[in-house]
Amino acid sequence: MAAICVPIAAAAASPLLAWRGPVYILAGFAGMIALGLVLVQPLLIGGYLPGLSAYRGRRAHHWIGGALVVALVVHVGGLWITSPPDMIDALSFSSPTPFSPWGVTAMWAIFAVAILAALRRRLGLRARTWRVVHMPLAVVIVAGSVVHCMLVEGTMETVSKAALCALVLGATIKVMADLRVWRKRPTSRGESIVRQ
């Protein structure tokens, strides 16, 4: 948790905050919280957080996914209120800032995962199909978020920001390696997916 709290605390001490409005500040911190949640997600699903059973970890993963969508909506909505033309540029991929397309791509990937997760049962997606859909999107989310965050020059302090980004990358690579997500194998829910 220190990995998430330290960068946010460091950003809270940024002198830039003095010249920003409350909505813009809120939008910035919502973005940092979103990145923190992106770190929590692989930790939960990999079972790396002590005291959480696999079942509870997966339940938490769903709720945190929802919280991530909320944080993202606050981030983008707050930036929209702060400067609509800059946000229109970003969302239409015509922004002069190199970090914008990374963030916007990650945003769409998060929305896609959230919508598919909500509809998963209704669509009757099997575990393997879900995995085939979710894993590439998860890679897009992590890569997009990390590059977006590193290229932004804002209130986050450089070293703590880089450390958080490194942890996000590390956790994602570790959980994907540990669970061998690219292999066909029975899932933790015991569904057989070896039919081919």
Added chain:
Amino acid sequence: MTAVLLNRRYLLAAGGSVLATGAAGLLLPARAEGLAPTETMSGGANNYRKGAPIVDRIGKGGFWMSGTVRRAGDGAPLAGQRIQIWAHTTEGQEQEPQSHGATLTDKNGAFRLEMPQIIPIFGQPHGHLAYDSGEFKTVFLRPVMRSAKDTSLEAHFVLQPA
């Protein structure tokens, strides 16, 4: 005063026009290709407020925005051209009226306006400049500071007739 502008965009533009001149020169040896006009930068017009007043200084100052205005083709300096400047500074956000001001170019086509310190906004420390007076085609620029600690920034216009 001669301001020499060397950046990648300019070199690409200059290189391109040299190539174009070279190719055209074989066919039309008498034709002179000149200085290419500055293109409006993406995002340059964001939070623009038309008709910013000409001021001696924006707010309390402490930061210098400067540049030149020249004519496309022959590169002649353009005197008396109104350049509008705005940015997110220590004294206000981009869209607020007190963040906007304008100045005129001198006889060498140079302008220089003191304004409050620019600070990073939307992920980059940057300023906005506009030429929007009608005689030449409108151009919006959005230069980015190398470091947020810089206390000056330059932007250069090459204008073509409207």
